[in-house]
Amino acid sequence: MCGNPSTTPDNIGSNKGAADAKDNLLPTKQMSGTAAEELPVLKSEAYRSAGVAPQLKTLVDAESEEKDEKIKLPTFGRHSSMPRTGIESRYRCSPICNKLYDREAQEKQLLEAYHRRTRQANTKKAASELVIITGKSGQGKSHLARSLRPRVEQDGGFFITGKFNQLHSQLRPFAALEDAFRELMQQLKSRPEQTFQAMQARVTEAVGSEAAILAESFPSLRQLLSVQQELGKPESSVDNAQENGTAATDTEKPPDAQRRIALSFVRFMRAISCHHSIVWFLDDMQWTDQGSLALIEATIQQYANSSGLDGEEGPSHGATLSSGLMCLGSCRGNEVAVDHPLSVMLRGIEDSEDCTITDIRVGNLGKQALCDMVADLLMIPPSQECEQMVELIYKQTQGNALFTLHLLRSFQEDGSLFRNLHGDWDWNAGAIAARLVERDTASSDSEESLVSLLANKVRQLPTETQEILKVASCLGVEFHRDVLSKAARASLPQVLSVLKVASDLEFAVYDEQERKGQWVHDKHIEATQSLIPENEKAALHLQIAKNLAEEATPDEFSTNLLLIVNHSINGSEAIEVEDCRLKLAGLCLEAGRRIAKGSAFSAACCYFETGISLLGDGLWGDQYDLSLHLHNAAAEMAFIGGDHAKTERMVNAITQNARRFEDVLQAYKTQLLCFMSRERHEEAISLGCKVSGQLGQQFPKKVGPIGLVMDLLKTKRVLRRIDDEEILKLPPMTDFRAIGLMSIIHVMYGSLIISNVMAAPLVGFRLVRLTVRYGLSPLSSIGFGIYASVLGRLGLVEPAARYGQLALRLMEKFPLSGASPKTLCTVWGDALPASVSYRNCVDPIVESHRLGISRGATHVAMIAAFVHCAMTLVIGAPLRTLERLIVQYKHECYEYGQLFMVDMLKITLQGCRNLQSTGLVYLTGSAMVEEEMLEKVANHSTGFLWLHQIKYLLAVYFNEYEYADSLTPVIRKNMRSVVLPFTGTVQTFLQGLVSAVLAEKSRKQHRVARKRLTELKKAAKVNPDSLQNKVCLLEAELARVSGDVDSAVAKFEESIQLAHAEGYLQEQALACERAGRMLLSHQREVDAVRYLATAKKLYREWGVADRKVEQLDRLLTTKAVRISRAEEKLAKLIIGGQEATPLNPSSLALGEEENPHE
Incomplete structure (x- = not known):
């Protein structure tokens, strides 16, 4: 009758071990195919195997064994949300908690993957x-x-x-x-x-x-x-929608x-x-x-x-x-x-x-592995009788470990599996076979059979217990006992009693410290829910939502909002009262807004769409305002998620049903941004012009120089009637049309810069005039910043500085505004460098980048990153420092998808690397290939100009003046597209230098050099810290051309000292080199060598390529000059690559006696 072989305690371990094991099925090897697959991840050792094998309860004392002969399966939950304390200690003694069955190949794969990654x-x-x-x-x-x-x-x-x-x-x-x-x-x-x-x-x-x-x-x-x-x-229409359907300013x-x-x-x-x-x-x-x-x-x-x-x-x-x-x-x-x-x-x-x-x-366990698992569970050695029982089980479970464990538990419950007089596990093979034949007739699918087996266990419980478990199954894998109590309308003692029953059944675990329950496995949830009739599920979900809402305090309602809304949605089919559906639609809007704050945009969009579907006949009728808010929010979430088709559907619904123009304004803004993100800039500009016209101010699609000047003069006339302090005291802007117009015009700016750059300054002009007329807005600072930058580009430096500073003061009135990054970047990168030392502009640009990242204006942040790199190049920072900075920013641009800024930084990076290594003017290397980049920027004048500016700079520093001069026509033709005015000023200096160097061969070049000097002097009057050294260097070159060597040396000296004061390594070195070359040509070898030694030292400090040093060495060795011994020694030091002690620029005056220590 019994299938258990005659085993002794020695075979198993000991009688005491069997008694201690009592009636618990001990955990098996960590079987990859076991019910324990769903174990809650308790701390390290308790569930380090984490998975399939059932983690059966540990040994209990002999006294309890006498009272309860029931086999208890482990509480195998795998859900990580359950706290790890309090539960795990029950399983640490399990002798098989670290076993896996029939998973050697998979274990090896897993470990190899771990080693690869680490x-x-x-x-x-x-x-x-x-x-x-x-x-x-x-x-x-x-x-x-x-x-x-x-x-x-x-x-x-x-x-x-x-x-x-x-x-x-x-x-x-x-x-x-x-x-x-x-x-x-x-x-x-x-x-x-x-x-x-x-x-x-x-x-x-x-x-x-x-x-x-x-x-x-x-x-x-x-x-x-x-x-x-x-x-x-960052502000959003989802979170800050105003009653009229428009949003707070969003940058x-x-x-x-x-x-x-x-x-x-x-x-x-x-x-x-x-x-x-x-x-x-x-x-x-x-x-x-x-x-x-x-x-x-x-x-x-x-x-x-x-x-x-x-x-x-x-x-x-x-x-x-x-x-x-x-x-x-x-x-x-x-x-x-x-x-x-x-x-x-x-x-x-x-x-x-x-x-x-x-x-x-992974698949089901094989017969042998299943036999080993069962033998370990029953603490018996494998035997023929055991194999026979496993053969029967295998036909039913097909080797599914979870099913096998629960099946064994059911055998124990019906008496087919029991303990004999020796305390060992024994079984009635005939009864087991009969039961398995009966179950096999009911279902041939192992998963369905498992669910049926578990569901039968629940059916045997009292009706009240079943109802509470059904509610718990609807609450998810994890649930708080208080929430279950309210959802099921049950007292706390009732809930705790049910959780105790679920724990005894091994369906769930309960943690008293956290007051949370957790289902052990998804199949337990599925089995419990299978007892809910299909036509009653919606009503149950709705009743759960109703119970939670009615029993909740305001704080509890807010905490459980998503839970209440979710159950209400699942039960929406059972809603019979229309008012309830409308209230649920409003809750969907609130729930969507909440999770949108946590960046769950797709889920938020689902809530908004559900809310729209619930409105029924009230859509755009009695529930007009709610319809408007739901559609606006859904359009924005769809846009953020990249679903442009859905965005257009939502926008079209708003434009077709809006009762007032102000109601459609937010939708137009979303559509405008959608056009821009898809590179449809002409359509974006057309829409922006249409909307601005409807708001009462025509914005031209195209504008010529005359129209631009007229708009500028109109803005200047407006500003003549009000001083800066009066502007700062203006009240906040309240007129919804003005607010909408500011927002639409500002959003257009991105497309205008790319598609119609001539009209872009109009944005600043209009924002300024709207501010003066209607009051202050967060966008006012951007308007004055753009206005200041336009004045600066027109050479009106003092007004540019004035309105740039005003823009910064306006920005301070809205410290948390998304406009701050753009204002800082525009003012410090464009308007103020004409009047402020370049070095002093760096920190505000870095702040612009930081704020842009933190407030979502990543496009502005990446522009600020490029400005920072360009400024760092201009102020003569060590090239290695510059290279690291460019690489860091280029990574950011890649990650944020700002591909044009990536190209601009690649050009800068390759130029930087050429300066450090190859010394070539040709921009091909590890960062880019010149031909490919030229093709990419061919239709983008800004990128095209910047590439040629970098090539020009390389040509100057590697003495390829004629090649640099050949680039001048291209650069001059595209100077309107100069990306940054301060780089245009530096370009003026470099062109003046090239023309001065070539002036000996051409009177035309002499005239050009003087013209550039005049332009540079004008700029240096308002920004001497950044530009006066450059003026002196051009004056020195022109004095050299005229043959006035002493005057030239004096000007070279002055240029060197000024560049030294500002820390411009590259321009110090350049001035020393040019002075040395001039003196060599006039047979003043000793002084020439001193200048060249200093140039060599400074170039190396800057990080320039060896090619530059070699140029200086060749310059000395190819000159047929007569040098005294001391002079020859000094020359050899330079030519040999040894560091001659450079002179302080202030001590380089000709005629001084040689320092004996040098």
Whole structure:
């Protein structure tokens, strides 16, 4: 009758062991195909195998054994959101908690992938990798993944887990990622304090001003991100919609919002994994939400580029052999269709050159592995009788470990599996066979059979208990006991009693400290929900929402808003009262706005669309205002998400149904931004002109020089009637038409700069006049900044400085405005450099970049980055410093998708590298190929001009004056497109120098040199710190041409001293070189050698190429001159590459006696 062989305690371990084991089925090997796949990830050792094998309860005392002979399965939950304390201690004694069955090949694959990620993390171009474990439910995917935990912890790393939830993927956007980060914070607390502090410092450095964005989406990271309170956020129509349907002024380019959160997330992941290996396990990826999927894809795609782009060394924190990020996921492959978002993402990763996917497939256990698992569970050696029972079980479960465990438990419950007189497990083979035949008749599918088995267990419970469990199954994987109490309209003792029953059944675990329950496995939820009749599900969801809303205080309602709204949506079919549907539509708007703040744009759009669908006959009728707000919000979210078709549908609905023009204004703005993001600039300008006309001010699509001057004069006349202090005291702008006009005109500016640059200054003029007439707006500072820059380009330096300073004062009136970055960049990069030392402009430009990043104006931030690089080049910073700066900014431009700025920085970078290495004028090297770049910028005059300006600078410093002169016509022709006025001033100086050098051969060049000198003198009157040294150098060259050597030397001296005072290394060196060349030509060898020695020293300090030094050496060796011994010795020092002690520029006057110490 009994199938158990005659075994002795020695075979098993001991009688005492059997007694201690009591009636518990002990955990088996970490079987990759087990119910324990869904175990909650408790701390390290408790669930280091993490997955498939059931973690059965540990030994209990003999006294309790006498009272309860029931076999208890382990509480195997895999959900990371459950706190790790209080539960894990029950399983640490399990003798098989670290076993895996029939998973040797998969274990090897997993470990090899881990080694690839951690051991290659510090290589310059380690490919990014996604390891994904696929299989059906209950086959041990999660258990296999968690088998890696001990190795990771042994290496000092972190194994963090998040699980996606089928029930509420839109309810808690980023929930799985947040769960993983919560676990990271818990693990960090168990490490030494210095570990946390070091990681916090790296995160702060990497994320910078974007920390607030991450903290909004992932609250558990606030401490690690050093975010103590909410910071200013870019304004949005979703969050700041006014009653008339327009939005507060918004200077952010919306598509950047999604890119910003992704980029911030990637930087964070790089920072936490650069000194510690991080295994980031995401369970049940078939249920991932769109927002999380986007961040996962960004991390995998961009992590490979953390060490460099284009072969360049990027920002690094010194990764070690045990560092690196391993992205590990699991999914039910049979539930992922070809068009599933996860499938689309995986195909995108496969197509990437720098990313790979490792697919680890698991299936059910084989018969032998299943036999080993059962034998270990029953603590008996494998035997023929055991194999016979397993043969029967295998036919039913097909080797599914989770099903097998529950089946064994059911055998015990019906008496087929029991303990004999020796305390060993025994069974009735005939009864088991009969039961299995009966179950096999009911269903041939193992998963359906498992659900049926679990559902039957619930059916045997009291009706009241069943009803509370049904409600709990609707609340998701994890639920708070108080929420369950309110949702089920049950008392707290009732809820605790039900949770105790669920715990005894091994359906759920309850943590008293956190007061939270957690389902052990998705199949338990599925089985419980299968007891809810299909036609009653909507009503149950609606009743849950109603109970939660009615029982909630205002604070509780706010806390549970998304939960209430989600259940209301799921139960919307059961709503019979129209007012209830309308109220739910309003709640959808509120819920969408809330999660939009956390950057869950796709989920927010779903809420807005749901709200629209709920309005029914009230759409654009009785519920006009709500319809307007929902459509505006949905249009913006669709635009941010890149769904242009949906954006246009929403905008069209607004334009067709709006009752007032002001109601359609926000929609027009969204459409205008949509055109711009798709490079449809002509359509954007046309729409902007149309809307501005409807707002009462015509904006011309095209304008010529005369029209531009007329508009400028009109603005000047307006400003004559009001002084600066009066402007600062103007009241805030309140007229909605003026506010709308300011916003539309400002948004147009981006398209005008690209498609119709002649009309771009009109934006500044109109913003200024609107400010004077209607009052102050955050955009007023941008208007005065543009106006100041136009005046500066026209040579009206003093008015430009005046209105530039006024723009800065206006900016201070709106300190949190998104206009601040653009104002700073326009004023300090364009208007003020004509009157302020270039060096003093650097810090405000850096601040513009910082604010642009933190406030979402990333396009402005990248412009500021380029201005910073150009300014750094002009002020003569060491070239190596400049190169590092350009590489850093180029990475940012790549990441933010600002590809034109990438090209501008590539041109600058190649010029910088040529100065340091090749000394060639031809701009081809590691950063770019000149022919390819010329083709890219052929239709963009700004980029075309900048490329030729860099080539001109190289030609000057490597003495290729005739080649430089050949570039002059091209540069002069495109000077209207000069990207920055201060670079145009430097260009004037360089052209004057080239013409002066060539003046001996051409009177025309002499005239050109004098003309450039006149222009430069005029500019130097208002900015002598930046320009006077250049004036003196041109005067020296012209004195040289006229034959007045002494005057030339004096001017060279003055130029050297002025350049030294400002720290202009390159212009000090250039002046010394030009003075030395002149003196050599006049046989004043000793003084020439002194100047050339100083030039050589300064060039090397600047970081210029050896080619330049070789030019100076050849200059000396090819001159047929007579040099005294002392002079010859000094010349040899220079020619031989030794460092002759350079003279202080102030002591280089001719005729002084030679210093004997030199």
